[in-house]
Amino acid sequence: MRITCLHTADSNIAVFENAAQELGLNHHEFRHISRPDLLAAAERAGGLTPEILEQTAQVLLALSQDCDRVLLTCSTLGAAAAVAAENTQVPVLRVDQALAEAAMKTAGKVVVLCAVETTLGPTGQLFEQTEKHPDAALEMRLVAGAWGKFKQGDLAGYWQTVAAAADAAFREGAAAVVLAQASMTGAAQFTQRGKPLTSPECGLKAVVAG
Incomplete structure (x- = not known):
């Protein structure tokens, strides 16, 4: 299974790689994309705005084009997973x-x-x-x-x-x-x-x- 993870902190790539290894999921193919700018924008705005929600959902949709599952690992942006999931056949999940x-x-x-x-x-x-x-x-x-x-x-x-x-x-x-x-x-x-x-x-x- 090809699983793409969208992170908003570079350090979380290792966190998820380690967790996958501990769970024995190495037979799956993981791809990691990091977009710290999305979380930074939400911090500047004081929370998740409709614009940042839409931008994040579009990123998730683009990632869903060439994988079997998409996992959004940022809690602040979590609601974007449901928005993206409505527009693709590929499951898009929020990690939390x-x-x-x-x-x-x-x-x-x-x-x-x-x-x-x-x-x-x-x-x-x-x-x-x-x-x-x-x-x-x-x-x-x-x-x-x-x-x-x-x-x-x-x-x-x-x-x-x-x-x-x-x-x-x-x-x-x-x-x-x-x-x-x-x-x-x-x-x-x-x-x-x-x-x-x-x-x-x-x-x-x-x-x-x-």
């Missing part, structure tokens, strides 16, 4: 859809951690709209200071900051902790209190199954 579905099956408090402010709205909306366990209680949190470290190229510091926030949530009784953005995945190896859910693992399983 499967993440939300897995998390909201949990009974108890589900804490979703975001590193960048533009992700809070789209991610919160996605999780709210996902079918959930009757006892699931959603809480969205922004990890203060994390995104600044990421933009400075301090990945280790970024992951440590996110891991500390995840451990704090587990300490406070969270039944599930979710790392909303793919770039946060590396933090899972540093947590002490529990294993957070990450989008590359959930998203890649879904794209192969779908």
Whole structure:
């Protein structure tokens, strides 16, 4: 199967390559396209505007012309996947859809951690709209200071900051902790209190199954 991933951070290419290897998906052909400009535009605009949504959907449509699946790995731009999917026969998935579905099956408090402010709205909306366990209680949190470290190229510091926030949530009784953005995945190896859910693992399983 030919799977094309659209990223908005170059560093996420390695994140998804590693996740695919760990899941034993090496027999599939992965192609990675990085468009940091799309996320940068959303950050400047303070969120996902109709123009950026349409631009992202057009990029996804173009990528769908020569592959079997398209996976959008950016949480801020996630809504563009559904727009693109309406105009192509090729499945176009957002990486955090499967993440939300897995998390909201949990009974108890589900804490979703975001590193960048533009992700809070789209991610919160996605999780709210996902079918959930009757006892699931959603809480969205922004990890203060994390995104600044990421933009400075301090990945280790970024992951440590996110891991500390995840451990704090587990300490406070969270039944599930979710790392909303793919770039946060590396933090899972540093947590002490529990294993957070990450989008590359959930998203890649879904794209192969779908």
